[in-house]
Amino acid sequence: MGTQKWRRRPGQVVFTHEARCRDCYRCLRACPVKAIRVVEGQAYVDADRCIACGTCIRECPQHAKAFRVDLEEAMRLMAGPGPKAASVAPSFAALLGPENQNRLPGALRRLGFDFVGETASGAHEVARRTGELFRAAPSGQIICTACPAVVQYIEQYAPDLVDRLAPVVSPMIAHARILRARLGPETKVVFFGPCVTKKAEAGRPELRADVDCVLTFSEMVQWLAQEGITLPDCGESPFDESPPGDSRYFPLPGGLARTAGLATDLLDEQIIAVDGMEDLEQALDRLRNSDEPVLLEPLFCAQGCVNGAGMPGRGNLFARRRGVLDYAARHPGAAAKAPAPPDLGTSHRRAPADGGAFPDAEINAVLERTGKGAAEDQLNCGACGYGSCRDQAAAVLRGMATPEMCIPHMRRLAEQRGDRIIETTPNGVVILDGDLNVLAMNPAFRRMFQCGDGLLGKRVSHLMDAEPFERVTASGEPFEETVRHGSYRRVCRQMIYTMPEERQTVGIFVDITRAVASEEQLETLRAETGRKARELLDHQVRMAQEMARFLGASTAQSEELVRNMLLLAEARREQAPGE
Ligand code: SF4
Ligand code: SF4
The missing domain is CATH 1.20.5 (Single alpha-helices involved in coiled-coils or other helix-helix interfaces)
Incomplete structure (x- = not known):
């Protein structure tokens, strides 16, 4: 299969820089939904499976995974007609120190924005409506989340739970609708946040009209630098609106429930806030296996949006969290107003990424092909990036993985091939232990020096002068020379080297007796x-x-x-x- 098909699609949010990818599969190991497709050794992001969570971007040591940069689109919007509104996610307080937080509105105005608001205003409306839903159906199970990665995960990988997603848009979409209702329908809305997934959310067909451009904080920093705008040069000024209540807490785990005025006591059984993929999976399983009423508030990134893949740098997560908490404490929310006019309802779709489980016979056939037919050969080591050998076999059937990604299988093959080469080479090979006792010999060596298994465990000096081996073992330096082994009527070009980790010494003997004899005859002639x-x-x-x-x-x-x-x-x- 060619690789062309898996290269970056137009508009794809997360993709691979092929030239930087070193095929280590770390992205695959980290990807929570295994959306990395390995084709001809290259790890591509499969746009149909990717939920744009950005985990692979954070994980790739070669920076080979990247997100779509939309700066040009933002600048194009700024040059066009209509009022320009910025919606800034509350995690900006995790990015900027207190000395610069109040300068950000001024900096964005210098970029050309007419209105600079806080996405927290949208979160307030979302939380209000979610709280109403929960209070109206206290015996139900509701998943309320500000996180589009969670929504997409449930739609594609837990579609049986789609009905439990609160039918309310995210704070970003809510804020865009509120801004347009306030500033006019021709308003261009640019969202600034820590999140890569929101680029994918804004591109959903049913939401495409809401946010005109999504920029991460990394892009925001780049844009300001490009325009020569530095925060210390911008005066302090407030945002153009003051979000109500506790809405500035919504990027943190439990923040949306708190914004809704619901209890977020860690011991509260009815309201569960989780962050990170592992806890999300556990919580979803709990919903499946219980009919207890619960309001589940998940965020995909561990510690919430302060850990979004669009945050520049790699600051300490808890310091970032502190930044959001301190800012919220220093800027208490305004009194809540009457509900904002726009419709904040939405619906979610079932869009399973996989077409169902493969029959056992097909999985077993793949396992057989990779020498893992027997249960004891299925190591489930995870080296290939999949949780189990059966998962990897299913990925092979799906075209996402190749059998060669199984490292124990490839090592076995390499060992078998290596053994075969040593067995069939015309050159003699002998392996000695640290005391120069013979550990192994290949057939050519046995023929050359007329020896058999009786030599195993004996010192090499039983066979030939041990001095070159002693010298190489002592110095660790490889040595090569031509030696006449009179007793065996052979002349050999012999190479000796050590394998320090194994504490072994290897001798390779190339029989040049005939060549030397021909040379001597020539000399006589x-x-x-x-x-x-x-x-x-x-x-x-x-x-x-x-x-x-x-x-x-x-x-x-x-x-x-x-x-x-x-x-x-x-x-x-x-x-x-x-x-
Ligand atoms: S962005 Fe997330 S879902 Fe997409 S490939 Fe990377 S880790 Fe996987
Ligand atoms: S937790 Fe926040 S930053 Fe992370 S994917 Fe979800 S919305 Fe984006």
């Missing part, structure tokens, strides 16, 4: 040829002298001729041995 060439030249010199004398040439001419011939002979003699 060269020497013989040189000798014959010299004899021939001497003979020629003598013949020349004879001829000169016979022809009666002058002594001088004769000597000249002889000298030249001698020089010629010398030159040829030097040339002859190497020819």
Whole structure:
């Protein structure tokens, strides 16, 4: 299967920077819904399964997972017609110190916003309506949440509980509707918050008309820097509205119930606030298995929105939480007004991500293929990123994973392949322990040195000079040399190295006996040829002298001729041995 199909879709909220991905699968291990699809070793975000929670963005050590940056869209809106309203999530107090919190409204006005409000105003309305629902049906079970990741999780991965989601929009959507009702329908609303999922929420077909652009606090910081706006240069000023009651607490676990004026006592059995995926799953199971009345208030991120993936930096979570609590305490909410006019109702859909369980036979076939047919071979180690071997097999059937992701299976294969190579190589391989006793030998080594299992456990000196092994073991430095093993009539090029962690020494012997013998024969042939060439030249010199004398040439001419011939002979003699 090609990878093109799984690359980033237009508008996809969370995606992979392929060049940065090192295929470590940490994102897969962290992804609460296993929305990472591994194709040809590359970890892609499957847009159909992803709930945009941002966990993988926080987890990836290579920063290969990223969210869509919408700064250009925000700037385009600012340049267009209509009043511009900013809706700022209360977690801004976790991002900025007290000295800058009251300067943020001014900074956003310098970006061009006509109205700078707090999303907490929307939370107040959402909480009010949720409280009414709960009071009207005190024996029911209601899931009320400000968190779109939870909503999407329930729709796709716990669709049996969709009916229990309160049919009320999120604080972000509520605030956008309140702002438009107040400032006019042509108002452009930009939301600023810590949350990546809200980008996905704003893109839902039924909510697309509410928020025009969602920016994370990371993008907000980038935008201000781009425009050269620094908070210390902005004067202090209040937001353009004052949210009622305790609504500034809503990004923290239990905050929405508190905003609704419901008890959030940790011991209260009817109101359960949970944060983080593990607690969410447990709480949903509790709803499934009990008909006790309960109001469940979940947030997907541990410690709530102060841990959202769109928060810049990695500050201490509890310090961030403190920031929100302190700001809320220093800015007590206004008195509640009559309910705001807009309709804050919504409906939720069942959209199961998976088409149901696979038959056992299909799962077992995948397990067989990866050497895990027997229950004892199913380690359920989680190294592949899945909770169990059966989950991984199901992911293989779904096309989300490949059998090669099973690390114990691949290690077994590699060991088998490694063993096979060692068994079949024509080179001798011997493995010694720390005392240079023989631990293992391959067939080639046994043939070369005419030994068998009787040598196992004995010192290598029983077979050959142990000095090179001792030297390598002592120094830890690999060593390579050509050695003539006279007793075995072999000449070997031998390489010796240590494996310190295993406290073992390995010897590899390449038999070069034939090559050396051929070289020696060649040497003999060269020497013989040189000798014959010299004899021939001497003979020629003598013949020349004879001829000169016979022809009666002058002594001088004769000597000249002889000298030249001698020089010629010398030159040829030097040339002859190497020819
Ligand atoms: S954003 Fe969340 S759901 Fe999507 S791939 Fe990352 S961890 Fe999984
Ligand atoms: S807990 Fe808050 S920041 Fe995290 S996904 Fe939910 S709404 Fe977004």
